[in-house]
Amino acid sequence: MADPMEGWDGEFVVRHVDRPSGATIRIAVHRSSPEAAVGGTRCKAYADPDDALRDALRLAGGMTLKLAALGLPRGGGKAVIDLPRPLPEPERRGLLLRYGALLESLRGVFQTGPDLGTSPADMDVIASRTRYVHGATPEHGGAGDPGPYTALGVHAGIRACLRHRFGSDGIRGRSFLIQGLGGVGGPVAARLAADGGAVRFTDADPAVRARGEAAGYDWVEPEDALATECDVLAPCAVGGVLGPETIPALRCAIVAGSANNVLVSEADAGLLRERGILYAPDFIINGGGAIFLLGAESLEWGEERIRLQIHAIGERLAAIFEEADSRGVTTLEAALDAARACRRDLLAR
Ligand code: PHE
Secondary structure, eight states, X not given: OOOTTTTXXXXXXXXXXXXXXXXXXXXXXXXXXXXXXXXXXEEEOOSSHHHHHHHHHHHHHHHHHHHHHHTXXXXXXXXXXXXXSOOOTTHHHHHHHXXXXXXXXXXXXXXXXXXXXXXXXXXXXXXXXXXXXXXXXXXXXXXXXXXXXXXXXXXXXXXXXXXXXXXXXXXXXXEEXXXXXXXXXXXXXXXXXXXXXXXXXXXSSTTHHHHHHHTXXXXXXXXXXXXXXXXXXXXXXXXXXXSTTTGGGXXXXXXXXXXXTOBSSTTHHHHHHHTTOEXXXXXXXXXHHHHHHHHHHTSOOOHHHHHXXXXXXHHHHHHHHHHHHHHTOXXXXXXXXXXXXXXXXXXXX
């Protein structure tokens, strides 16, 4: 088996086995900034230890690109907690406390926040052991849930996509498929529906179905989601959903969602382009959460500055689409070039 770290261009990985719970914690520091590395903590059960490591490595690299593209003075990193089984309380709390102590022992080289499978309440637990955590609840002195802010950026990004593709950014009368009605997908769906969009949704957790239907969205079975006809497909859950196996079946005009690493590989941006599907590069459109957490907690930005910065994601995407069209390259290539230009000296390859 190939070593997942072979060819990875990041700095280091910390692997910590939490004996009481049996969970394995992996912290990948990718960086490309002299500043600390930041990135969320993902918590889920992986089928294979190499999958967890691969996820951490790729997500950390994505954070570097995201932070560079946003001009935020931090490096990229990511933590992945691989659960052996669903952990009930108080075991989960114990694991998070020990994870907090691990972060503290790293003395701030990596600072974390919420991600898929972790919440602001989890950050409160971690924050009782370390200061190197963003996104604790306001009651515990944190900025709270980044999800609605990530959603704000995704919404601005979707409008930029509609403008580029259809010449108008009107939401009314457009159709949307939200994959994953979680901390970001939920507020994205709510905004689109409030604007008069036709919202369909799916979720890996069947229990979420009733919640979405009560909000007035139409349920689509997970296995039918990607091939559902719609104007905008918004992947807002796990990554790796669009690749050679799934792209031929897509029936959307636009792919624009919050999921990190939505493409199986960079080459898949070419497949989307060949199919005439406009792709909003993930690390650009999903930057709202990072802007919020770092803006509010590290850079002393007020609410208005944060909102302006998040809104600018739309303009950033519009510029990337223009650039891609004029150079005849994929939107991903144009976005990667833009990120490298923002931090040319550090991201030079
Ligand atoms: N996990 C989110 C993201 O991938 C939010 C986050 C940003 C968490 C920065 C920690 C630090 O962007």
